[in-house]
Amino acid sequence: MSNATYRNHQHYIDEGWSNEPKETFKSLLNILKKRIGEDCSSVLDVGCAAGELLGFLSTEFKECELVGVDVTQSLLDVGSRLLPEAQFTRASALELPASLFEKFDLVTSIGCMSIFNELEINAYWDNLYRVTKPGGLIVVLSPLNEFGVDAMIRHRKRPDGSPGSWETGWNIFSRETIEELVADLGARLELQRFQIPFDIPRREDPIRTWTMQTQYRDLQLTNGLKIMIDHYFMIVHKPQK
Numbered sequence: 050m051s052n053a054t055y056r057n058h059q060h061y062i063d064e065g066w067s068n069e070p071k072e073t074f075k076s077l078l079n080i081l082k083k084r085i086g087e088d089c090s091s092v093l094d095v096g097c098a099a100g101e102l103l104g105f106l107s108t109e110f111k112e113c114e115l116v117g118v119d120v121t122q123s124l125l126d127v128g129s130r131l132l133p134e135a136q137f138t139r140a141s142a143l144e145l146p147a148s149l150f151e152k153f154d155l156v157t158s159i160g161c162m163s164i165f166n167e168l169e170i171n172a173y174w175d176n177l178y179r180v181t182k183p184g185g186l187i188v189v190l191s192p193l194n195e196f197g198v199d200a201m202i203r204h205r206k207r208p209d210g211s212p213g214s215w216e217t218g219w220n221i222f223s224r225e226t227i228e229e230l231v232a233d234l235g236a237r238l239e240l241q242r243f244q245i246p247f248d249i250p251r252r253e254d255p256i257r258t259w260t261m262q263t264q265y266r267d268l269q270l271t272n273g274l275k276i277m278i279d280h281y282f283m284i285v286h287k288p289q290k
């Protein structure tokens with residue numbers, strides 16, 4: 050089986066930050082207000098793309114140190130231009146630099162977990178845990194499966210009618226797998242389902258999500274992989290030492 054890599058990032062560069070904060074960011078902020086109030090002196094966003102979440106959080110948490118990591122330098126360059134007060138570092142979520150260990154009150158990773166497969170998922174969570182201060186908070190947003198099934202999904206598009214390269218980005222782990230993994234780290238996983246509050250139309254890129262009506266839900270997220278996408282916030286408090 051050929052390797053699959055994440056490639057669907059160009060729209061973060063072409064479209065820049067949205068005028069209105071994303072619904073996922075607003076829901077995240079509600080979670081943060083209940084958990085940490087205004088009390089956040091350092092945040093790391095893993096898979097930060099062009100720094101849009103850090104920009105949003107900077108308006109809420111004043112005087113907060115803002116750090117973003119991503120593997121794609123062109124995204125970090127846009128982030129540095131749009132949010133010069135933040136620090137952007139090129140690094141993989143699977144191998145975060147030791148200089149970041151136990152440095153952050155808050156670690157976020159939105160829409161990134163589903164890039165990683167069954168051989169990578171432990172390293173992803175290990176790394177998020179390592180960079181969080183004891184007593185700090187981790188919040189991850191990703192689709193989860195509620196039927197006890199881990200689905201590792203590769204896809205390829207056919208731009209201009211011929212097959213492109215195999216891509217990743219839509220692996221869907223079961224809730225149980227992530228619960229066990231977080232328990233092995235010495236913490237407890239809390240889940241909060243994210244519900245998109247409005248209709249999203251289909252766009253040209255079949256990988257971008259849109260909403261459809263089903264028997265169970267008026268606003269079910271799906272995409273051109275023909276999967277049902279149910280995003281959850283995964284909330285983990287790292288215990289004090």
Ligand SMILES: C[S@@+](CC[C@H](N)C(=O)[O-])C[C@H]1O[C@@H](n2cnc3c(N)ncnc32)[C@H](O)[C@@H]1O
Pocket residue numbers: 055058095096097098099101102118119120121124140141142143158159160161164
């Ligand atoms: C779906 S995008 C989410 C971007 C952003 N968090 C948001 O919510 O708008 C996934 C991001 O993960 C980044 N990424 C892919 N592989 C990564 C890795 N191994 N480590 C860190 N970031 C990665 C991509 O470059 C991309 O910016």
